Amino acid sequence: MKRKPKPAKLIAEPILPGLLKEIRGLIFAARKAAVRNINTMQVLMNYEIGRRIVKHEQSGKERAAYGKELLKELSVRLTEEFGKGFSLTNLKLMRQFYLANQKRIGQKASDQLRIDAKSQKASDQTAGSIFTLSWSHYVFLMTISDHDERSFYEIESGRNNWSLPELRRQFDSGLYERLALSRDKKGVKALAVQGQVVAKPEDIVKDPYVLEFLGLDEKTRYSESDMERAIIDKIEHFLLELGKGFLFESRQRRFTFDEEHYYVDLVFYNRLLRCYVLIDLKIGKLSHQNLGQMQMYVNYFDRFVKCNDENPTIGIILCRKKNDALVEITLPEDANIHASEYQLYLPSKEELKQKLLDWTKGQAAIE
Secondary structure, three states: OOOOOOOOOOOOOOOHHHHHHHHHHHHHHHHHHOOOOHHHHHHHHHHHHHHHHHHHHHOOOOHHHHHHHHHHHHHHHHHHHHOOOOOHHHHHHHHHHHHHHHHHHHHHHHHHHOEEOOOOEEOOOOHHHHOOOOHHHHHHHOOOOOHHHHHHHHHHHHHHOOOHHHHHHHHHOOHHHHHHOOOOHHHHHHHHHHOOOOOOHHHHOOOOEEOHHHOOOOOOOOOHHHHHHHHHHOHHHHHHHHOOOEEEEEEEEEEEEOOEEEEEEEEEEEOOOOEEEEEEEEEEEOOHHHHHHHHHHHHHHHHHOOOOOOOOOEEEEEEEEOOHHHHHHHOOOOOOEEEEEEEOOOOOHHHHHHHHHHHHHHHHHHO
């Protein structure tokens, strides 16, 4: 019969027992409250563990070495009693989580969030409004070094109820950079504070659109019909890529004008902008004929389909390659038509970041 291993030798003996007692109280209190709201209470518990770790580190004389050994011993003791979830790596993440959020939450809110370890009662009245995501979401968000980008994804994850895979996909597709590139300097800053706000047609346009989920190989020949069929098969993914407020209405919407039939590839309605959004698919290079055709589609919907209290129709042409100069010279300045490129693979985050950096420098030079 194997003997149970002895606990590791105590480090920082005068401090550890008190800290251990506090954290044990936190864990018991949080586990009782977890029946009501497991996600919120787990995040709250981890935030509070991180706060107490930082507090005790700051009371040590040799913080760097002391803190490292303290966390190791703390991990051993907590794992022995409570099992998984309190590894050295996880404790470091809790500490990092507290440091990343303490300024945003503020001392007053932090006081309201605290779990009383002595009475083992947890107050989660404020927690729900501050920590709206799961711990797994926050662990992923902490890997994003840029503060504005991290704030944007946190806001959008909570607002759109993204699962962790959806959050990863939006990050990997460079959603923040793609939206930022279509805004001015003030608009970019607003993304970090407000998330994506849809108030005008330009707010829903991305360039490029990332359609890697369609399963089409850019090296293999495919038709516009193949692309359309793939979009319909993956309509939920496509709606997520389009963004906020989109409702799918129809494909190959036919209308007749001057005894000729015309077909709009995809028709959507955006409930936030209260308007129709028409999408035409072009697997080749954008031409002025494509722009003229979309202008006719938009005009038809504005005159014969939309209601009087609805806003003007928006047209989006998805193409493999566009020419900004062609778009500018073909369409009037107030045209509600946009041309955007699409790609069938996830973009390089490095390339998008560099593109955004170059754009930011260009804006600064103009100012």
